[in-house]
Amino acid sequence: MDLIANHISHRFGDLAVLDDVSFAVSAGEVVAIVGPSGCGKSTLLSILGGLLQPTSGAPELRGAPPADSLNPLTFVFQDFALLPWATVEENVEFPLLHTKLSAAQRRAQVEDALRRTGLTDFRKTYPKQLSGGMRQRVGISRALAVRPAILLMDEPLSALDSQTRELLMEDFVRLLADGGMGAVYVTHNLEEAARLADRIVVLSRRPGRIREVVTVPMTRTERGEIAARERLLALQNQIWSLIRNEAIDAEREVQHA
Amino acid sequence: MLDRAGTPAKDETTRRVRFRGAGFVPASSRFGGWIALALVIAIWQAAGSAGLVNPLFLPAPLAIVRAIYDLAMSGALWQHLSASILRIGVGWVLGTAAGVAVGFAIGLSRLARSVGITFISALFPIPKIALLPLLILWLGIGEEPKIATIALGVFFSTAISVYSGVDAVPRNLIRMAQSFNVPFVTIVRKVIWPGALPAILAGFRITASVALLLVVSAEMIGAQYGIGAFVLQAGNLMQTDQLLAGVVILSVFGLAVGKVIGWLETRLLHWR
Numbered sequence: 443m444d445l446i447a448n449h450i451s452h453r454f455g456d457l458a459v460l461d462d463v464s465f466a467v468s469a470g471e472v473v474a475i476v477g478p479s480g481c482g483k484s485t486l487l488s489i490l491g492g493l494l495q496p497t498s499g500a501p502e503l504r505g506a507p508p509a510d511s512l513n514p515l516t517f518v519f520q521d522f523a524l525l526p527w528a529t530v531e532e533n534v535e536f537p538l539l540h541t542k543l544s545a546a547q548r549r550a551q552v553e554d555a556l557r558r559t560g561l562t563d564f565r566k567t568y569p570k571q572l573s574g575g576m577r578q579r580v581g582i583s584r585a586l587a588v589r590p591a592i593l594l595m596d597e598p599l600s601a602l603d604s605q606t607r608e609l610l611m612e613d614f615v616r617l618l619a620d621g622g623m624g625a626v627y628v629t630h631n632l633e634e635a636a637r638l639a640d641r642i643v644v645l646s647r648r649p650g651r652i653r654e655v656v657t658v659p660m661t662r663t664e665r666g667e668i669a670a671r672e673r674l675l676a677l678q679n680q681i682w683s684l685i686r687n688e689a690i691d692a693e694r695e696v697q698h699a
Numbered sequence: 700m701l702d703r704a705g706t707p708a709k710d711e712t713t714r715r716v717r718f719r720g721a722g723f724v725p726a727s728s729r730f731g732g733w734i735a736l737a738l739v740i741a742i743w744q745a746a747g748s749a750g751l752v753n754p755l756f757l758p759a760p761l762a763i764v765r766a767i768y769d770l771a772m773s774g775a776l777w778q779h780l781s782a783s784i785l786r787i788g789v790g791w792v793l794g795t796a797a798g799v800a801v802g803f804a805i806g807l808s809r810l811a812r813s814v815g816i817t818f819i820s821a822l823f824p825i826p827k828i829a830l831l832p833l834l835i836l837w838l839g840i841g842e843e844p845k846i847a848t849i850a851l852g853v854f855f856s857t858a859i860s861v862y863s864g865v866d867a868v869p870r871n872l873i874r875m876a877q878s879f880n881v882p883f884v885t886i887v888r889k890v891i892w893p894g895a896l897p898a899i900l901a902g903f904r905i906t907a908s909v910a911l912l913l914v915v916s917a918e919m920i921g922a923q924y925g926i927g928a929f930v931l932q933a934g935n936l937m938q939t940d941q942l943l944a945g946v947v948i949l950s951v952f953g954l955a956v957g958k959v960i961g962w963l964e965t966r967l968l969h970w971r
Contacts, residue, residue: 491878492878493874493877493878513878513879513880515878516878516879517875517878519871519875521871523871523872523874523875525872525889525890525893526970526971527893527894527968527970528970536876536879536881536889537876537879537881539881539885539889540880540881540882540885568970570970570971588879
């Protein structure tokens with residue numbers, strides 16, 4: 443199943459946020475969206491996931507989702523969005539409650555999702571008892587439980603410390619390694635984008651337009667090798683040179699706002 | 700270099716950095732409140748026993764305890780208390796049920812919000828006891844107007860606390876549920892209801908005192924039995940020990956209700 447941004451524009455009142463953004467995410471592909479602060483990255487992701495109506499254009503799907511997918515487009519949120527009154531297990535089960543799965547099937551899917559994210563021993567824990575990294579793991583586990591075709595990740599690591607970020611990054615690389623699941627990964631961190639994505643959509647400052655779509659010239663396996671670090675760094679520098687001036691302008695704009 | 704910087708020269712005197720972080724963390728001791736209460740009662744009793752206070756104006760605590768005992772033995776305590784509890788119970792349940800329903804409607808529906816908030820803003824400030832004569836006119840002399848007064852008082856506070864609670868449910872949780880295509884009813888049941896529960900239970904504390912206030916007022920205006928009627932009769936007959944016995948019973952009742960709500964909060968909001 444492909445996800446297509448078809449000429450998407452959006453305004454909040456008089457404020458134009460996105461202007462004619464078009465690109466496609468093929469099945470199993472990981473696409474990162476980067477750009478200066480306030481360029482509409484998160485707005486674009488909300489539109490792609492059907493949580494926000496664009497002013498014009500539309501998000502579209504092409505092809506059928508995998509047969510076992512209960513929620514083809516699934517979000518992983520920056521602030522985790524966990525139910526504080528529910529245990530880890532209940533949080534992961536929450537999106538399955540309204541499906542036609544039997545209790546036994548639900549339990550099996552929850553079990554599988556918990557295992558894949560290393561949360562099996564924390565099933566009875568409440569979110570407030572967990573660290574930020576573990577909470578995000580619950581968010582990822584909940585997303586995996588519905589067997590998504592494409593993960594929509596809105597700066598999933600930005601609320602975490604650098605060590606936890608690194609650990610979760612390794613988890614993302616592992617989860618997306620086999621190409622069975624695609625992702626749209628919104629980030630302001632160019633290193634994350636270069637390590638994870640097959641293609642990087644670079645947006646201009648507000649109103650966000652596509653400045654460039656950069657293809658990462660390495661396979662996912664190659665990106666994990668030490669020898670690839672220099673090339674990834676060069677790629678990051680290339681993207682940074684594309685957005686640096688606009689990032690400075692955006693920063694000044696935010697300060698004056 | 701670093702070591703040298705950390706060691707003062709021999710002729711320099713050192714002084715400790717003054718601790719400035721004390722205070723602003725009030726912690727109540729477990730028995731402090733009870734000890735203070737016992738002290739006040741002891742002083743009060745001592746003043747009464749020493750004849751420093753006229754028992755007509757302020758009977759000693761032991762006289763009040765004796766009055767409560769006599770009331771209990773004669774069966775009058777239960778007669779008055781049961782009448783008040785029945786009125787509070789029925790009025791509170793009716794007011795709460797309506798308040799929760801309307802509060803949720805206002806919290807979830809644009810139409811209900813635009814209509815409901817206008818009405819609530821206009822009617823909430825009215826002292827509900829002022830409506831009792833009108834309610835007597837509509838509902839007759841009996842239990843109904845008293846129950847309706849309590850229900851009205853409870854309704855407005857409950858509706859306000861419920862829709863404020865619904866408004867306070869983090870929007871990111873609702874968006875999360877929507878992103879998983881969770882149906883509206885499940886979102887209300889599994890996200891909005893538990894999310895609004897802290898505010899709803901806080902509202903219960905307020906409505907419990909509102910109900911107590913209104914039952915006493917209503918019984919003072921038109922009732923033969925009930926703690927309010929008893930307190931009024933005792934006052935008219937200058938039986939101040941009986942009057943204060945009624946006040947103590949009200950206080951104990953209020954405390955008991957507070958404890959029940961506290962227990963509910965501990966049970967239902969253990970995740971906080």
